[in-house]
Every structure is written in structure tokens, then in C-alpha cells.
Amino acid sequence: MNEELRHLLENCLANGSEEDLLVIKQLLEGVQNKIHLNRRTYIDGILHMEPRFEQDSCEITIPISPMIHNNLDIVHGGITATVLDTSMGVLANRLLPEGYGAVTNQLNIHYIAPGIGDTLRCRAEVIHQGTKTMVISGEAYRSDGKKIAHATGTFFMIKKP
Structure with missing residues (x-):
């Protein structure tokens, strides 16, 4: 090898x-x-994720580089989806009691503008926390502050093995 x-x-x-x-x-x-x-x-x-937490939110920033570009030289939508899902999932997992984990059940994304600039910043906040699921919203911004995507995710709360 x-x-x-x-x-x-x-x-x-x-x-x-x-x-x-x-x-x-x-x-x-x-x-x-x-x-x-x-x-x-x-x-x-690999994405050089830099997380930041507040009481009820999680923000993850990554640098924009050719590594995450699509063939139009903008951030690939799948990368935006990954960072949104990660910020929402990290927040969900931080809010759960010991011995539980959250996994994505559904992810909806609306792309609004191209991902260009120096950084991609995704911020997640809880919309609803039930006993078995959590609904979280996420927004993605480029370095000039323009929103490039809006997402919602539903997360199952599961007992860890």
C-alpha cells in the first residue's frame, strides 16, 4: 500500500x-x-470545518476553494448540503441527553444564490424538539453575507448501542 x-x-x-x-x-x-x-x-x-456554538445554535464555516467547486467554479450543491446537514446534526446531537444520538431522517434544501467568495458559513437553529424527533432549520451564507441556501432537517433521536 x-x-x-x-x-x-x-x-x-x-x-x-x-x-x-x-x-x-x-x-x-x-x-x-x-x-x-x-x-x-x-x-x-478535509473541509476544514470550524464550528462555533451558542446556547441554541451551531455555526460551521469552511473555506471556499477549487476542491469544493462544481464545473461552474462555484460551491458544489452537495458540499453546501453536507455542511448544512452537519451544522444541523451537530446541534441536534449537542442537545440530546447522554447515551442518545441524532441521525438525519429528512433534509430539504432550497438553493438561492451561487456559493462564491472566501468562505461558506452555515448556521442551524432548533425549530421543534419532541421526544423522538427534532426539526432544525439551517441557512448557508457566503463571505459577502448573501444567503445562498435555506434548509430544514428532521432528525431521529436514537439510543446509542
Whole structure:
């Protein structure tokens, strides 16, 4: 595995464009974040998620770079969805009692504007917390403050095994 990985990396470094090299650097830094900063998931590390919490909200900011662009050079909608789902899911999990976890049951997203600029910031707030489900809203903003997406999510509350 090490030899195959070394060959693959050397080939990419030798033949990649400046943009390719930037993406490789960000991916490797993301894996390093997972390892050294004790991030829980690779997605968290690779997207360089920076969470911020208030009492009833969660905000996650990520840098915008070519790594998360679609073929129009704007943030891929799936990345926006991932960060919205993560901010809502993290909030849901923070509000649950010990021994319980929240998983996404339904996610609805309305895309409003293109994701451009330096950062993508997603903010989540609880709409309703019942005994078995939680409904959370999320909004995504680009660095100039323009809202680019609005989402709602329903989360099942489950007992951890």
C-alpha cells in the first residue's frame, strides 16, 4: 500500500497543475486535521470545518476553494448540503441527553444564490424538539453575507448501542 500510495502521489505532484497541487495540499491537511486535531470524521477535517456554538445554535464555516467547486467554479450543491446537514446534526446531537444520538431522517434544501467568495458559513437553529424527533432549520451564507441556501432537517433521536 505504501509503495502504491507513494507512486500515486509522486505522479500527481509531477503532473498536476497548480490547482491540482492546491487541492492535494488541502486534502492532506484535512487528513492531518483528522489525525492531530482529533476530528471525528474525515469530512470535518478535509473541509476544514470550524464550528462555533451558542446556547441554541451551531455555526460551521469552511473555506471556499477549487476542491469544493462544481464545473461552474462555484460551491458544489452537495458540499453546501453536507455542511448544512452537519451544522444541523451537530446541534441536534449537542442537545440530546447522554447515551442518545441524532441521525438525519429528512433534509430539504432550497438553493438561492451561487456559493462564491472566501468562505461558506452555515448556521442551524432548533425549530421543534419532541421526544423522538427534532426539526432544525439551517441557512448557508457566503463571505459577502448573501444567503445562498435555506434548509430544514428532521432528525431521529436514537439510543446509542
